[in-house]
Amino acid sequence: KQEVTQIPAALSVPEGENLVLNCSFTDSAIYNLQWFRQDPGKGLTSLLLIQSSQREQTSGRLNASLDKSSGRSTLYIAASQPGDSATYLCAVNGWAGRRALTFGSGTRLQVQP
Amino acid sequence: DVKVTQSSRYLVKRTGEKVFLECVQDMDHENMFWYRQDPGLGLRLIYFSYDVKMKEKGDIPEGYSVSREKKERFSLILESASTNQTSMYLCASSTLGGGTIYFGEGSWLTVV
Numbered sequence: 001k002q003e004v005t006q007i008p009a010a011l012s013v014p015e016g017e018n019l020v021l022n023c024s025f026t027d028s029a030i031y032n033l034q035w036f037r038q039d040p041g042k043g044l045t046s047l048l049l050i051q052s053s054q055r056e057q058t059s060g061r062l063n064a065s066l067d068k069s070s071g072r073s074t075l076y077i078a079a080s081q082p083g084d085s086a087t088y089l090c091a092v093n094g095w096a097g098r099r100a101l102t103f104g105s106g107t108r109l110q111v112q113p
Numbered sequence: 114d115v116k117v118t119q120s121s122r123y124l125v126k127r128t129g130e131k132v133f134l135e136c137v138q139d140m141d142h143e144n145m146f147w148y149r150q151d152p153g154l155g156l157r158l159i160y161f162s163y164d165v166k167m168k169e170k171g172d173i174p175e176g177y178s179v180s181r182e183k184k185e186r187f188s189l190i191l192e193s194a195s196t197n198q199t200s201m202y203l204c205a206s207s208t209l210g211g212g213t214i215y216f217g218e219g220s221w222l223t224v225v
Contacts, residue, residue: 043117
């Protein structure tokens with residue numbers, strides 16, 4: 001059974017820092033991996049989707065990498081801002097389309113002004 | 114703008130009541146999902162559906178059922194609500210090919 005782990009569970013940084021969030025998964029036979037953001041009491045917003053054949057994806061100040069063979073993904077946030085404060089979750093999709101995502105428990109990020 | 118709409122944001126129900134949580138998506142997605150999210154337990158899959166009238170159990174289907182009569186609508190049913198079903202429920206959808214998954218805003222259910 002796929003298991004997804006995110007480290008650290010919580011992170012507090014001053015504004016402007018570059019930071020890395022980590023995600024690991026136990027079964028490398030994945031179809032894709034997604035990173036999400038969740039604000040308190042809200043649903044999840046998709047940030048980046050990486051297909052299993054890709055190594056990385058970028059969107060603005062966000063860059064996500066995928067090393068499928070080692071079962072790892074990282075989310076890099078450049079020049080962090082207070083508005084980046086949220087919980088970040090990664091999730092893996094183990095089968096094309098029909099299977100649902102398996103989620104990590106998230107990293108709660110606080111960016112101090 | 115893509116949209117997954119959960120009709121009820123906050124509900125309070127009594128133990129034993131039948132509860133319906135409705136979800137509608139406007140993206141013509143084949144896949145629809147119901148998750149629940151609890152502190153310390155993360156998101157857990159209850160049921161998902163990849164076509165009208167098709168459903169598959171997720172990790173925690175006990176005490177729940179689902180209905181998908183139309184492609185855009187996926188309903189979660191608590192046949193007899195219990196206090197351990199107090200949680201945040203999240204609906205989501207995606208294409209059959211497994212692209213980006215989109216979530217609704219969530220439904221907070223309290224069972225008293």
